[in-house]
Amino acid sequence: MPRRDLHQKPYDEGTQDKLDLYREYLREWLPVFINLPSVETLQIFDFFAGPGNDTEGNPGSPLITCEEIRKALNHHGNRTKKIRAYFNECAADKYQDLSSCIDEQRIALPQVEFTIKQSDFHSVFEQWEPLMRGKTANLLFLDQNGVQQITEDIFKTIVRLSLTDVIFFISSGMVNRFKNIQEIRKYVPVTDADFVPMNGKNVHRIVADAYRRWIPEGHTYYRGSFSIQKGPNVYGLVFGSHHPRGIDKFLHIAWRKGGDANFDIDNDGIDPNAPSLFSEYDKPTKITVFEKDLEIEVLEHRILTNKEVYIFSLQCGVLGSHAKAAMNKMVKEEKLPHQVFRISYGAWTKPNAEPIKHF
């Protein structure tokens, strides 16, 4: 299938949204591990790095990585922590540009050890994966073209790594477009049942959710997704982390950008500049669906504590604050007695969970 090369012109809005999300996550991720004594080394792996920037000099993922490391070190100033940045790009011309781009960064970032490779993704992943074990915290950015590179094996290997968060890109629209071609099922964990509700708008949400099938047994793994629309095409990012704090941070970033999409994925028609008279009408469908699901789980006693509410909210792709509002709504509607709900990452870290009181 012929592919557009995004480095032949300035990054479009969709690409900027994708890179912004990467930047913002990196900005949240760096200080956590710079300040965590048990971690000796922070490592960022950018497996599909491109040349470093676009034709107008706008920063691509490699320059974004360098800019954010510099800012984090200036703010958090831990000069003893080792930081390693790994970049790979298979195309010879882009690799040359990438090398020059990173050479310019080395002087300003003497604390950072850079590794640059010109290799195919699968072979470099095999080389670098053993480096991700040990007392290291890893952030993997897999900005592939298309859908084919993140295979079941690769995904499972990543999930099995501890202290490793991943953000990967997928051209999900292709899955919907080529749904009649059996081969597409080889590359993504979708089943025939997934194709029934799938359309050009919700495709990335469904594809991202399907990765739960590739989580190896016995692993608690949190996933997030963000759909990006450009013209008629929808693609997006998939996020993965073992830790509630990772997904909590990802979701906060995503909700600042509108929820789980940079467009009106559920046809909600909400205009933030012209709120309606009744706030219920300004509630995104995603939140309304969550409120109903949470109510059933709580009232049928399957969710028993504030921590379980918090984890459920993360699994549903909404924030602790959404969950708290949903619980308060149940109190207001006299489905639960009056009580104070502490539903946030802070509550999750406390040793004791607070039971939910019922009538």
Ligand SMILES: C[S@@+](CC[C@H](N)C(=O)[O-])C[C@H]1O[C@@H](n2cnc3c(N)ncnc32)[C@H](O)[C@@H]1O
């Ligand atoms: C979507 S672009 C990445 C853009 C980059 N993150 C940026 O911010 O500019 C994908 C890049 O991966 C490279 N690429 C494609 N297939 C690859 C493979 N199998 N192994 C390594 N690199 C590959 C392409 O040449 C392209 O530069």
